[in-house]
Amino acid sequence: MSGGVDSSVAAYLLLEQGRHCAGATMRLYRNEDIGLPRFHSCCAQQDIEDAAEVAFQLDIPHRVLDLTAEFREQVIQRFVQGYERGDTPNPCIDCNRYLKFDRLLHIARQEGLVYLATGHYARIVYDRSTGRYLLKKAADTHKDQSYVLYRMTQEQLAHTQFPLGELQKEQVRALAERLGFVNARKHDSQDICFVPDGDYAHFLEQYTGIRYPDGDLLDQAGRTVGRHHGAVRYTLGQRRGLGLAMGAPVYVCGKCMRCNTVTVGPESALYARGLLAEDMNWIIDPPSVPFRVQAKIRYRQAEQWATVTAASETWARLEFDTPQRAVTPGQSAVLYRGDLVLGGGTIREAISL
Template identity: 65%
Template sequence: MITQNPANRPRALIAMSGGVDSSVAACLMQQAGYDCTGITMRLTHNETLGQSGYQTCCSEKDIEDAAEVAFALDMPYQVLDFTADFRAQIIEKFIRVYETGGTPNPCIDCNKYMKFRHLLDWAEEHGMEYVVTGHYARVEQDAATGRWLLKKGLDEGKDQSYVLYNLTQEQLAHIRLPLGALHKTEVRKIAQEHSFINAQKHDSQDICFVPDGDYARFMEQFTSKHYPAGDFLDQSGKVVGTHSGAVRYTLGQRKGLGLALGAPVYVCGKDMQANTVTVGPESELFDRIVYAEDVNWIAIPALTEPLRVTARTRYHQAEQQATVYPAENGFRLEFDQPQRAPTPGQAAVLYQGDVVLGGGTITRVEK
């Protein structure tokens, strides 16, 4: 993908989000002797999305912070505009998945389609060997097999390997993640020592284009559609109330239903064609079998036989014991114990120890 630079100093593109993590990643790569160029991807225009942008990543304030850190490091810096691709690849898919009843994970898609694809291409075009990000994960090469491995970050509370499972062998060979062996407290200390403007900046928690968390309002504004009210149904199909649009509810949701049925109820299913939302007791949320497609394998070239793994079906979920089996178009994951609300649209990511085996997008679940 990227040819070696004949110069003595290896060249690296630093993906700078404006946060403390990518700033420290830039600093560490400079200290390691790399010739670094900072790049911020402009992914949205916040005014267009109706957002102030001050609590998101990739906002105007983030661009200012990234530029100031790059200046402090005496490092070349550019802003690249990818708003059109971000709209097509991320925002429109996000809306499409919600409208068909799933729950998307746009951060995974952004890493796959935007950050590592576009930045690696840009790096290659400009003679750079590596793309560097501030993710808390590790990239290592297996000496025995030659395969590149993705491993969990050593800071368990910050590990981001889950959202990087789509990285390919070719990409991993040209990616450097200098924070993988550090804890967040160490990263902030480095930033303070260098007087970075963002040393105490809060981490971005929300979807960058929906910083207030009201994704249904964003979808209606973006599409000019109105998602109409419909029926809440119980497990027998009886109408028990009126909801405010099926896209507004996710599997496992309890709060905000506005139902008084004598016992707590949770969203257990949605029929987007009929615009109905089925509610029931929490016991109805548990499933043991998950099917996934659009699979990417990292530690192995392909799955040819059942393997014992641990797995996550949500970003911050504790890993659970399971067995993965080859299946048509992907894999079948059977957990030792039923899991609460594994949801189509989310990712099932598989681990063996601290190594990411691979992962895929959940398409359906079974009891």
């Protein structure tokens, strides 16, 4: 129970099915972890209080689990290390991978509970013909969260339930209002939870104590055209904040963290015909031959047709039918067939035109 409306309604729906439920809220960080004063009102504490109030209303036990150490190691540290090597990481995927569906599920099983249920918008079905559990998109395509769930294993899928998978968001809010939940109209979280103001570069400097040094902005020929203010502040495809007047729009099209340089170029330089993905997780049986998929290379992107070749159990190569803009290392490439999630991996390298 995150403190939001979705997990609250999920708990109610399970109780309506006659399930025995216990609520758990993960404490993931404290103010000092994210650079806030200890006395500052923190959204994380408010979330815990909202979850506890809903649990009280539903008359179910509620626990707060202190997972701050695990979150710091498995999510915040990976986030920092990713940016420092030039990637653009997605910490929500790591949180799901290492905490929600690993550590939290393990705790639930230790308590004698059979399933972990969350308020995610996605569906899990069992395929009797293959003996595998499958992950599918939610009925509400506008709220579908299958992209951030692609790392789930067969064991995790077998012991997880998504009660909201067949519902529309409007139905969930209406039900929460009818029940009088304190969070019925609470806004959905949009930003990285431990970077509440969205300024991830400031968070990196505050967290690490490092002042990331200025360096050269280069054009595609390697000529210096300006200065940047720390390479971690720049992401692939970025146009704003470059401070350059070059007669035509330019975009960040590459970074070298070792040399502390950021390369800019025209928008055409951002397009790639494919990518290499590492650390693959397959929800279906891993393919042995190239096959057609629909792929997303960022959360809000529409799926794009591509051909995938599994180079090994952990590496895959995607070739897109249409060149894609800003294929970004550190983000995830998630593969679909219709509403079925096939698997995915972390983008390591773009394949240029």
